[in-house]
Amino acid sequence: MAPAPGHRGRLAALLAPPLLWLVLAYLGSLAVLLLSAFWTTDPFTSDVLHTWTPDNFHELLTTPVYRTVAVRTVGIALAVTFLDALLALPMAYFTARIATGRLRRALLVAVLTPLWAGYLVKAYAWRVLLSDHGLINAVLAPFGLRGPGYGTTAVVIVLAYLWLPYMILPVHAALERLPAQHLEASADLGAGTLRTLRSVIAPTVRPALLAGSVFTFSLSLGDYLTAQIVGGRTxxxxxxxASQVTLDLPLAAALSTVPVALVVGYLAAVRRAGALDQL
Structure with a gap:
């Protein structure tokens, strides 16, 4: 049944401000970003010249260091997503299917609590933990082992910690909606744990895992503070x-189109699996 004209007017008035904000502030800024990527910079004054040229994209594609950094960034984003998925599955299963009452509420609060702390506070806390005289090395020293220190591994660990709640929550919600009768029917038909996991639980949590991966992948792809804090030379x-913004703004804009294109491509891929329905 179509809404009445008066209802349509109120609905339009309600949706107009956020849609206008989306078009002007978000899509408009992306359009300006793409446009400025085709500008150039005066080599003597560093002023931005509104001269149309594809040189920035040519430099982006032909400079080995940019390709190396892009591949490394995608690799780290995928590693963070994979690690978060491995951690989120057992944690979400316990909170959704095993824990009850106060324990479930306490665990959910524990999952959400890190989101209330500031990003920099958590990142610098990990910097202290990963330092040469930090807690991790102190615990591992009696076994003749050392922590990862600062570098690519540290970046993956810290990013996985930062974005883990975004993976746990959709998986928890999916497992919570899984009818107990499905698990009981699987057991009654003689399916073992692995078969139940593969045939009953996996199809239920796959869209949720992909939904969580949208956050872990895209947030890791655009992060740069963690690399500065614990990444060493990474x-x-x-x-x-960030380093090119003050030196060559059009080149920085061209570089910025890479993560945007990757995120758009990733969203298009997971959309076909129904992941966006879980957001």
Missing amino acids: QLLGNVI
Whole structure:
């Protein structure tokens, strides 16, 4: 049944401000970003010249260091997503299917609590933990082992910690909606744990895992502060873009189109699996 004209008017008035904000502030800024990527910079004054040229994209595609940084950034984003998925599955299963009452509420609060702390507070806390005289090395020293220190491994660990709640929550919600009768029917038909996991639980949580991966992948792809804090000499796309903003703004804009294109492509891929329905 179609809404009445008066209802349509109120609905339009309600949706107009956020849609206008989306078009002007978000899509408009992306359009300006793409446009400025085709500008150039005066080599003597560093002023931006509104001269149409594809040189920035040519430099982006032909400079080996940019390709290396892009591949490293995608690799780290995928590693963070994979690690978060491995951690989120058992944690979400316990909170959704095993824990009850106060324990479930306490665990959910524990999952959400890190989101209330500031990003920099958590990142610098990990910097202290990963330092040469930090807690991790102190615990591992009696076994003759050392922590990863600062570098690519540290970046993956810290990013996985930062974005883990975004993976746990959709998986928890999916498992919570899984009818108990499905698990009981699987057991009654003689299916073992692995078969139940593969045939009953996996199809239920797959869209949720993909939904969580949208956050873990895209947030890791655009991050640059973690690499600065615990990455040592590790450079990500975000670091390269940030360093070019004050030196060559059009080149920074061209570099910024890479993570945007990757995120759009990733969203298009997971959309076909129904992941966006879980957001």
